[in-house]
Amino acid sequence: xxxxxxxxxxxxxxxxxxxxxxxxxxxxxxxxxxxxxxxxxxxxxxxxxxxxxxxxxxxxxxxxxxxxxxxxxxxxxxxxxxxxxxxxxxxxxxxxxxxxxxxxxxxxxxxxxxxxxxxxxxxxxxxxxxxxxxxxxxxxxxxxxxxxxxxxxxxxxxxxxxxxxxxxxxxxxxxxxxxxxxxxxxxxxxxxxxxxxxxxxxxxxxxxxxxxxxxxxxxxxxxxxxxxxxxxxxxxxxxxxxxxxxxxxxxxxxxxxxxxxxxxxxxxxxxxxxxxxxxxxxxxxxxxxxxxxxxxxxxxxxxxxxx
Amino acid sequence: xxxxxxxxxxxxxxxxxxxxxxxxxxxxxxxxxxxxxxxxxxxxxxxxxxxxxxxxxxxxxxxxxxxxxxxxxxxxxxxxxxxxxxxxxxxxxxxxxxxxxxxxxxxxxxxxxxxxxxxxxxxxxxxxxxxxxxxxxxxxxxxxxxxxxxxxxxxxxxxxxxxxxxxxxxxxxx
Numbered sequence: 392x393x394x395x396x397x398x399x400x401x402x403x404x405x406x407x408x409x410x411x412x413x414x415x416x417x418x419x420x421x422x423x424x425x426x427x428x429x430x431x432x433x434x435x436x437x438x439x440x441x442x443x444x445x446x447x448x449x450x451x452x453x454x455x456x457x458x459x460x461x462x463x464x465x466x467x468x469x470x471x472x473x474x475x476x477x478x479x480x481x482x483x484x485x486x487x488x489x490x491x492x493x494x495x496x497x498x499x500x501x502x503x504x505x506x507x508x509x510x511x512x513x514x515x516x517x518x519x520x521x522x523x524x525x526x527x528x529x530x531x532x533x534x535x536x537x538x539x540x541x542x543x544x545x546x547x548x549x550x551x552x553x554x555x556x557x558x559x560x561x562x563x564x565x566x567x568x569x570x571x572x573x574x575x576x577x578x579x580x581x582x583x584x585x586x587x588x589x590x591x592x593x594x595x596x597x598x599x600x601x602x603x604x605x606x607x608x609x610x611x612x613x614x615x616x617x618x619x620x621x622x623x624x625x626x627x628x629x630x631x632x633x634x635x636x637x638x639x640x641x642x643x644x645x646x647x648x649x650x651x652x653x654x655x656x657x658x659x660x661x662x663x664x665x666x667x668x669x670x671x672x673x674x675x676x677x678x679x680x681x682x683x684x685x686x687x688x689x690x691x692x693x694x695x696x697x698x
Numbered sequence: 699x700x701x702x703x704x705x706x707x708x709x710x711x712x713x714x715x716x717x718x719x720x721x722x723x724x725x726x727x728x729x730x731x732x733x734x735x736x737x738x739x740x741x742x743x744x745x746x747x748x749x750x751x752x753x754x755x756x757x758x759x760x761x762x763x764x765x766x767x768x769x770x771x772x773x774x775x776x777x778x779x780x781x782x783x784x785x786x787x788x789x790x791x792x793x794x795x796x797x798x799x800x801x802x803x804x805x806x807x808x809x810x811x812x813x814x815x816x817x818x819x820x821x822x823x824x825x826x827x828x829x830x831x832x833x834x835x836x837x838x839x840x841x842x843x844x845x846x847x848x849x850x851x852x853x854x855x856x857x858x859x860x861x862x863x864x865x866x867x868x869x870x871x872x
Contacts, residue, residue, distance in 0.1 A: 415766050416799070422770030422792030429785025434834050440784050447778035451735050459737035532781055533740035534747050534847075536832050536839045539781055540739065575781060580741065582837030603839045605741025660739035 437567075438552075445570035448541065452573030455530035456543050463663075523667045524548035528563070528576070528659040536603055538581035540564070540659050542667070545572045550667050553633065557666050561639035561656035562586065562627060566667065576665075579640065579655055580605050587630035588640050590623055599625060599640055599653065607641050610650040619643050619651040632672030713871040722869045723763040724772060726862070727752045731776040742843075746851035747824065748858070749776040753791055754820055755855065755862040757798050758813045766795040786831050790824055814855060821851045 432439055474481065526544035544550050546569040556563045556576050564584060568575035577584050580601040588599045588609075595618050599607045609625065611618055623643040629636030641653035659665065716722070731749030738745075753772065756763040764772075773787035780787075801816055825844040832839055 416796075418765075418767035419769065419792050419795050419799075422767055422773075423789050423796065425770060426773060426785045426787070426789025426792055430783055430789055430831065431785070433784040434831070437783075444778065444781075444784065448781075451732075451779060454732075455735045455737050458735070462737055528739060530735060530737050531739040532734075533738045533743055533745045534734050534780055535743045535782060536829060536843055536847075537743070537782075537835070537837055541781075582832070582839050583835065601837075603742065603837065603843055 441568065444568055444575075445545075448568065448570035448573045448575060449545065452529055452541050452543060452570070455541060456527065456573075459527065459529045521669075523554060523669060524550050525664050525666050528662060528665050529573075531578075531659070537583075538578040538601060538603060539567070540576045540578055542566075542574050542576050542665055543572075544667060545570045545574045547571045548667075550574050553670055554667050555634045555638075555670065557638050557668065558657040558659070558662035558664065559666075560658075560662065561641070562634060563655075563657050563659050563662070563665055565633065574667075576659075578659065580607065586634060586640055587628050588625045589628040590618065591626050592620075592623055593618075596628055596630065597625065602652070605654070606644075607653045607655065608650060609641070609643065609653050614649070617646060617649060617651070619646055621646065623651075624656075625653060629671055633670050635668060635671040715871055716869050719869040722865065723756045723760075724768060726865055727756065727772050728775050728779075730858075731772075731779045734780040742846075744846050744850060746821075746847060746854050747776075747780075747828075749780070750787070750791065750794070750821075750824055751851060751855060751858045752862060754794060754798075754817050755859040756866075757795060758817065758859070759862055759866060761799075761802060766799065767792070769795040782828070783831055783835060786828065790827055794820055794824070813859075814852075817855045817859075818852045821855070822848060825851070 524544040526542045526548070528540050529543050530541045532539040540563075542550075542556065550566055550569055552566055552569060554566045556565060562579055564576040564578040564581070566574050567577045578601065579586055579599065580603065582601050582603045584601050586599040586607075587596070589596050596612045597609050598612065599609050602608050609619065621643055625640040625643070627634040627636055627638045627640055639656045641655045643651045643653045645652040718725075727749055730752035733748045749772075753769065769791040770788050773789070773791035774784075776782075776787040776791070777784050797820065798816070805812065825848045829839065829841065829844050
């Protein structure tokens with residue numbers, strides 16, 4: 392137990408020291424106020440400090456990127472060793488899966504051919520789904536309740552705010568900040584990210600909202616009986632014009648009273664590459680990150696037919 | 699105690715403070731903020747705010763580690779490194795310095811447990827503030843989501859305080 396010495400508040404008779412302390416106090420109070428004003432401005436108009444934050448991203452993302460390369464290598468070596476260890480059993484299993492997939496491919500080709508013929512008769516135009524850029528997820532906001540991640544491509548590669556980001560296995564999120572060489576993604580698991588989706592089984596429109604803990608809250612747009620089953624898959628519906636339709640989103644793992652909890656199919660930690668695509672409809676590209684329709688009015692949204 | 703103080707320790711003669719000892723505390727806070735750049739891709743935000751923890755640990759160790767108003771630029775650096783809304787840490791960290799100045803005036807004596815309690819209260823206030831800011835930013839996370847990072851921060855505080863104490867001894871050449 393130590394007695395706290397008093398000098399911090401009473402610096403003796405020196406005027407200079409007294410003034411110094413006083414101005415220090417005023418400056419700290421000013422710091423609180425300036426911080427609150429800055430915070431208010433950055434909440435009301437998030438694009439105001441875009442240049443500053445973009446520059447900070449450009450400075451810091453290469454550090455995360457190089458560290459990420461190191462961890463990926465270590466991970467790869469560990470996994471690779473494990474694969475050699477287990478090679479014989481894996482080989483047998485892969486042969487079996489390969490034979491199965493060969494059959495499936497033939498079936499899929501037939502369906503594809505049929506689909507092309509049907510589309511030709513309907514004269515549907517294929518939308519080009521050429522990716523804008525491909526990058527790596529290098530870090531995430533593991534200190535915050537918000538779910539953001541940093542991607543290793545930026546406006547120099549053509550990435551712009553509002554563009555959807557996906558991995559091979561499913562949707563990851565959308566771009567909310569860009570630097571020249573890096574950008575920040577709002578993950579679909581963030582509370583502020585609402586993905587218009589539909590059930591792959593039956594095509595029922597639903598809204599998937601992040602829960603902030605790596606899972607999603609899924610609600611049907613129509614009130615009524617809980618339509619979900621554990622194991623159901625969700626894909627994007629294309630409603631709202633931001634996310635292109637038919638990107639896998641999540642799998643239902645648990646039901647609750649009027650909805651369900653789902654886990655994203657794409658894990659940004661595992662995805663080797665993240666693909667930045669154009670917003671589904673050009674209109675969505677002009678408005679910065681258009682918010683999808685709020686879930687409160689339980690009426691059916693006009694769903695667009697997926698291309 | 700007296701005996702050990704009288705004892706001549708090896709290698710302490712002619713050893714004063716290190717160069718840049720004045721700036722080392724602030725630099726260590728920025729380094730703590732920069733730990734957010736580690737390539738950890740987490741599903742949930744479970745980790746403590748390491749910059750803030752370092753700041754509180756230094757301030758509880760020494761009232762004069764840096765002038766109190768440095769908290770504002772340090773907070774700005776933290777916001778840019780961590781990616782939180784600009785101004786959040788500027789306001790919060792300045793507030794931490796003010797409230798610890800106030801605590802210095804009000805407490806007559808200090809021990810380890812009181813410092814831990816003070817740190818825990820400040821960490822609770824900071825997590826609650828960040829939770830509010832997230833809600834204003836459109837992400838109204840349920841309140842119990844801040845419990846895991848809060849508990850981890852409070853448990854991590856003695857560790858950070860220990861590191862900061864070692865850094866302090868090193869920078870002063872003791």
